[in-house]
Amino acid sequence: MWFKALSLVIAAICLGKGCAALLAPQVFYGRRRQQYASAGIPLSVLVLPMVMLSLTLIAWYATIMHYTAWSWLLTGFLTLISILGAVNLVRWSRHWLQLLNAIAEEQARGRMNVDLVIVGLGAFFALLALRVF
Numbered sequence: 001m002w003f004k005a006l007s008l009v010i011a012a013i014c015l016g017k018g019c020a021a022l023l024a025p026q027v028f029y030g031r032r033r034q035q036y037a038s039a040g041i042p043l044s045v046l047v048l049p050m051v052m053l054s055l056t057l058i059a060w061y062a063t064i065m066h067y068t069a070w071s072w073l074l075t076g077f078l079t080l081i082s083i084l085g086a087v088n089l090v091r092w093s094r095h096w097l098q099l100l101n102a103i104a105e106e107q108a109r110g111r112m113n114v115d116l117v118i119v120g121l122g123a124f125f126a127l128l129a130l131r132v133f
Contacts, residue, residue, distance in 0.1 A: 002062035003071050006055060007129030010078070013051075014122030021115040029103050029111065036099045041092050049085035056082040070132050074125075 021028045035042050056078040062068075063075045088095045103111060 001133075002058070002066050003068050003074055004129045004133035006059055006062070006074055006078075007125045007133055009055060010074070011122045011124075011126035011129060014118050014125065016122075018115045018119035018122060022112065022119065025108070025111070032103050033100065036096050036103070039093065039096060041089060046089070049082070049089060052078065052085055053082045068133060070128070074128070 035044055056075075059071075059075040059078045063071050101107070
């Protein structure tokens with residue numbers, strides 16, 4: 001039950017972000033550019049790393065107390081994403097410029113590929129929730 005719920009939450013986050021970016025890229029990336037336009041860390045950028053950290057702590061609890069086959073995949077993924085989020089926040093003084101370059105209009109094709117991968121991850125975690133857990 002724990003891992004099914006976590007997988008569905010991850011699937012919803014990935015599918016929501018990926019579909020929003022694919023269906024309305026001008027609006028989605030326009031908002032992202034506004035967020036990354038400052039050298040200071042905007043509050044809205046802190047939300048997802050905090051959500052991911054909370055999900056990671058829940059996954060580790062569930063892995064230790066309610067182990068299920070394949071749970072290591074979910075716990076490992078969440079741990080990796082949480083570490084990457086923390087590293088990006090610690091290195092924000094350089095990271096925000098890299099993000100601005102990555103979401104620039106000239107990078108539309110690359111952004112679309114990343115968004116498709118995110119949708120694929122969402123589908124993978126949805127299938128994991130429905131078939132494995």
